[in-house]
Amino acid sequence: GAGVSQTPSNKVTEKGKYVELRCDPISGHTALYWYRQSLGQGPEFLIYFQGTGAADDSGLPNDRFFAVRPEGSVSTLKIQRTERGDSAVYLCASSPGTRISNEQFFGPGTRLTVL
Amino acid sequence: GQSLEQPSEVTAVEGAIVQINCTYQTSGFYGLSWYQQHDGGAPTFLSYNGLDGLEETGRFSSFLSRSDSYGYLLLQELQMKDSASYFCAVGLDSNYQLIWGAGTKLIIKP
Numbered sequence: 505g506a507g508v509s510q511t512p513s514n515k516v517t518e519k520g521k522y523v524e525l526r527c528d529p530i531s532g533h534t535a536l537y538w539y540r541q542s543l544g545q546g547p548e549f550l551i552y553f554q555g556t557g558a559a560d561d562s563g564l565p566n567d568r569f570f571a572v573r574p575e576g577s578v579s580t581l582k583i584q585r586t587e588r589g590d591s592a593v594y595l596c597a598s599s600p601g602t603r604i605s606n607e608q609f610f611g612p613g614t615r616l617t618v619l
Numbered sequence: 620g621q622s623l624e625q626p627s628e629v630t631a632v633e634g635a636i637v638q639i640n641c642t643y644q645t646s647g648f649y650g651l652s653w654y655q656q657h658d659g660g661a662p663t664f665l666s667y668n669g670l671d672g673l674e675e676t677g678r679f680s681s682f683l684s685r686s687d688s689y690g691y692l693l694l695q696e697l698q699m700k701d702s703a704s705y706f707c708a709v710g711l712d713s714n715y716q717l718i719w720g721a722g723t724k725l726i727i728k729p
Binding site: 508 | 708715
């Protein structure tokens with residue numbers, strides 16, 4: 505079956521612009537996570553969805569970041585007024601449940617570059 | 620704060636055994652996971668330890684000592700394809716949030 509997919513794979517934008525990053529989780533997975541990974545670092549938690557609702561958005565760095573998952577499947581991470589410091593690889597992961605022992609399945613990521 | 624410490628880089632020879640250590644200081648602890656990530660690729664799950672002791676999955680094993688706040692990943696019969704970064708990640712509670720280490724780059728020489 506298909507894994508987690510993310511689009512676009514690369515996004516170059518100018519400082520101050522708005523971007524949307526899309527994640528298609530594995531079918532049937534109720535949990536969806538967004539992470540941000542900078543070079544040489546581990547993934548940094550941003551937000552977690554259980555179904556349609558954001559169960560925890562405590563990792564979002566500020567109010568320029570927002571994410572939705574309106575039908576409990578596809579999710580979109582939205583970044584307003586992008587800054588150069590937002591440049592990173594944005595990873596999406598899904599899992600069938602919420603327990604820590606549930607493996608998280610990662611997508612290939614979207615590399616965001618803010619010029 | 621939360622912190623996970625793992626070596627930044629480890630070098631080993633093809634066919635050998637290598638151990639990657641992880642020590643953690645976190646506000647909670649539910650379990651320790653290990654993920655592999657090749658350059659430019661997505662992290663992929665390797666193992667999970669919820670209880671003390673050794674978990675074995677093929678050539679990979681993972682160990683946890685909760686009393687020492689310590690775990691390790693053991694890779695045996697190293698192959699060139701094992702060259703990648705390896706991350707330990709702590710689950711703070713029974714739910715979802717993982718706190719990740721900075722990763723260990725494993726370099727394998729023929």
